[in-house]
Amino acid sequence: MTPILEVRELAVDLGGRRRWLRPDLPPVRAVRGVSLSLRPGEVLGLVGESGCGKTTLGRTILGLQRESGGEIRLDGAVVSGLAPREARRARNAIHYVHQDAGAALDPWWSIGRTLEEALLVQGVRDPAERRARIDEVLAAVGLDATARPRYPHEFSGGQLRRVALARILALRPRVVILDEPTSGLDMSVQAMVLNLLGTLRRRYGLTYLFISHDLSVVRRFCDRVAIMYLGRVVELATAAEVFARPRHPYTRALLAASPSLSPEARPPAPIPAGEPPSAARLPPGCAFSPRCPHAQAPCRRTDPALAPDGRGETACLRWREIAADTMLPA
């Protein structure tokens, strides 16, 4: 199946500038050579800790951030290498749902006006059509037309997520980038939002890039998972494989550290000491090597690329030996 969205060797540098009489300020290499593809209708989870570049990657795919290298293809056509304004036009089929739905809505604008503006920007001229589309998407997210004259502060956190989803649905997206769609929600509300996301995906044939740090949610909701560490994808495989047989030492550590209702059922792995280094000061070799319990001299020299591992891809020089050592089924 041809991927709906394909990202090849994508690199994003943030900041950095020349300075007079002082050393240049080097850019932060937020995304370093990421390759991913989204198959139509799938949910790809993008997982990593804060500062790993997952949000930057999402923003770059959307076109809000210009890539400094690599290629983005939408339905096989190259849509990268454009200035942000044209990039957004070319990537009209991709939309983004903000992490904080409340902050992404204008408190002075009624929900109806906010939803209508999105359609106006997209050039829907006919008021009757705008109205019909707004009613349709409000119903699709489980709100009704009475939501239209109301203001964001009148809604609960879960309802605001519904409004945020309605806003992008009105634009008829095909790929939706969901940035931490369940963070800050209560457990019962989170369950309803996930349920709604599943329903919308089936009903509208959507493809999701699901950015999250909550592994319990990713495990249940995503078809495939990409694990990011300091700007790179270090492991990519089906969710079932990643959770049953993690290959990269960072994935193992992440799984071992993430709270679970059945802590004893997790594959054991050492929790790395310390904290991830800043992307502005990357260590030589594999970026995880300073915290990796399995790192050896070659790891500190070579930065491994993502390579096929038989059931997905892993970016680790030693995954075979580690799998053998730790007695996990390979």
Next chain:
Amino acid sequence: MPVPTLAVEDLRVAIRGDEGVARILDHIAFRLEPGRILGVVGESGCGKSTLIRAILGILPQGAAIGSGRILFEGEDLLAFSQAELNRSVRGSRISFIPQDPYLALNPVFTVGAQMLEVMRRHRPGAPREHRAHLVRLLRRVQLPDAEAALDRYPHQFSGGQRQRLLIAAALACAPRLIVADEPTTALDVTTQQQILLLLRELVEEMGLAMLFVTHDLGVVAELCDEVCVIYAGQSVETGPARALLDAPLHPYARALLACHPDRAEGFLGIPGAVPSPLRAPPGCRFAPRCAQAREACASRAPHPRRAAPGRMVDCILHDPAAVPA
């Protein structure tokens, strides 16, 4: 039975506001023994923060204690004046770890100055000894470069390091009870796990009791010995963490656990919404959303019953005295 470090009995708190009287807490009850960690779990608006404020004696203006006792090492904190709490309880025998370590530290003073100030008020000994003790604590909480850390400012630390600083600060005056308000919510999972392991070790090492308020059931499973599940200001079920999480008895606890992605059969959520404390339903507050509710639930006063060893459940289904439907 040993004297519990903290025993909350039938606590009711109401806050009078512009819109009327909000009955925020309506019968909260639990016990916490030394060397144990009790997780207080509930969704937003269930009264977790009010409970913390009641224990620390910092309820907002307009709040009134309707009934109940908060027994700390056998003494009722509700009978203490603010001056007595300051002198012999808050900051010394009971300490607090906040949710946001950045907001809790003053950005214009070095962390050492802030932490030593508290020790000067509450701990006997000379400043030099305080400093040495603090450096020992910072080493114990695995803060890198403990000696120099005291002279640095809050912004020079990462989120995880700031939380370590506040854990050291909470331990500085040798407390008997630590109240922790979602101290790991803002942290990444690997850092969170490091902090949880550290808290567990410290509680065991020092024989403290810890009240750990959270909404994260996974964290409870990792860390806590006991759990108290709160719904709309009522403690609906308490018991040993493992047993309660594996087989919750109260319909709300069951519904909540069924929402967790590790357990969910399908993502359904709980229909309806948490009632406003201004218009709380009479009787069991979960009854309007409960699939197993009966007519009697609407008039039933909170009445926790022992449903199994160490487990208290406040539900008509587990009340042998209730008339069967």
